[in-house]
Amino acid sequence: MKTVSLISQLIIPLFILFTILYGCAKKVRVYDCFVSGAKGGVAVVIRIFPYLLAIFVAVKAFQSSGAFEFAQEMLQGMLEFFHVPIDVVSIALIKPLSGSASLGVFTNIVKTNGPDSMASLISAVIMGSAETTFYVLAVYLGAVGIKRTRYLVPVCVLADLVGIIIAISIVKLFFN
Amino acid sequence: MNTVWVLLIVISVLFSILNGRLDELTKSIFEGAKSAVEVSLFLLGIVCLWLGITRIIEDSGLIHRLSGFFRYFVKRLFQDIPPEHPAITSITLNFLANLFGLGNAATPLGIKAMQDLKTLHPDGETITFEMMVFIVVNTASIQLIPFTVIGILADYGSKNPSAIVLPTLLATFLSALLALGILFAVRRVLK
Numbered sequence: 152m153k154t155v156s157l158i159s160q161l162i163i164p165l166f167i168l169f170t171i172l173y174g175c176a177k178k179v180r181v182y183d184c185f186v187s188g189a190k191g192g193v194a195v196v197i198r199i200f201p202y203l204l205a206i207f208v209a210v211k212a213f214q215s216s217g218a219f220e221f222a223q224e225m226l227q228g229m230l231e232f233f234h235v236p237i238d239v240v241s242i243a244l245i246k247p248l249s250g251s252a253s254l255g256v257f258t259n260i261v262k263t264n265g266p267d268s269m270a271s272l273i274s275a276v277i278m279g280s281a282e283t284t285f286y287v288l289a290v291y292l293g294a295v296g297i298k299r300t301r302y303l304v305p306v307c308v309l310a311d312l313v314g315i316i317i318a319i320s321i322v323k324l325f326f327n
Numbered sequence: 328m329n330t331v332w333v334l335l336i337v338i339s340v341l342f343s344i345l346n347g348r349l350d351e352l353t354k355s356i357f358e359g360a361k362s363a364v365e366v367s368l369f370l371l372g373i374v375c376l377w378l379g380i381t382r383i384i385e386d387s388g389l390i391h392r393l394s395g396f397f398r399y400f401v402k403r404l405f406q407d408i409p410p411e412h413p414a415i416t417s418i419t420l421n422f423l424a425n426l427f428g429l430g431n432a433a434t435p436l437g438i439k440a441m442q443d444l445k446t447l448h449p450d451g452e453t454i455t456f457e458m459m460v461f462i463v464v465n466t467a468s469i470q471l472i473p474f475t476v477i478g479i480l481a482d483y484g485s486k487n488p489s490a491i492v493l494p495t496l497l498a499t500f501l502s503a504l505l506a507l508g509i510l511f512a513v514r515r516v517l518k
Contacts, residue, residue, distance in 0.1 A: 184387075192378045211358050215354070216341075254475070274440045275477075276489045292454070295441045311466070
């Protein structure tokens, strides 16, 4: 564990150092080059901003409306049937929508159920194996101004669902 | 995205009327706008930083070495990208950043990758299949070690916080493979 975390701490500084030294060796004016590349970033972020705004407003509104609690109640019966802790629903629902909110929900689950409980273990694996899908979609599609996404969004939602079922099954397999 | 957005807004307003939470709803809408600004400011910094670094990679010719190194794997997944195209490097760097859990580098490099993919079809407003493959791999979030999660488990006194590493790894790879499987299957069905 220690070596792995050391490697992941080293990787960015070493990568930047290597890139700059390589540039110098190839007689590139690295400073001017860096600045001219960075300049392009401003336009990118300005282009993404309206897309981010749209998705953030919708997600926050959804969170505050109480629709979450409703979905949780709907799914409760099904989860009890499969012996899955109910808390898992909240993490499965929030993870695709918001990164910071899901971290809060996860911390809360660990606090109330204990770190070695089934609920915490399943949530931990979902946290590590799922992504904030709608944020990724908004940023990446916004960056290049794509309007027609064909079948991408349904595929991503279906993939999220499958991913959560996989996470639950794997934890059940490992820790039972 | 249009459908998703409409659904989220309609459901939110209906539910907050039913639950008598209209006050909270109004507040949250402005909160959403505020956090969009905060996240954009944060993105502004890291996107410019990584675009600067990738410019050095391009101008120094390092791009050819990096793309040569990973060409085989990326070419299998993205069949329509020409061999020397910059998209191969930016996609590779984005995948590596994801793998090592470097979210701050993954997003800017992903934006760069999308722009590089766009240069293959500069006029279209319709998504290309390559872009879909790229986004699906990103939403499946392939990550080797989930450091934040392990940290929280350890903070609350877990006996063995790193016990989740192997299950997470399995789950993340399996779900990424299945996500790609679904994408390729849908393409075949719709053809």
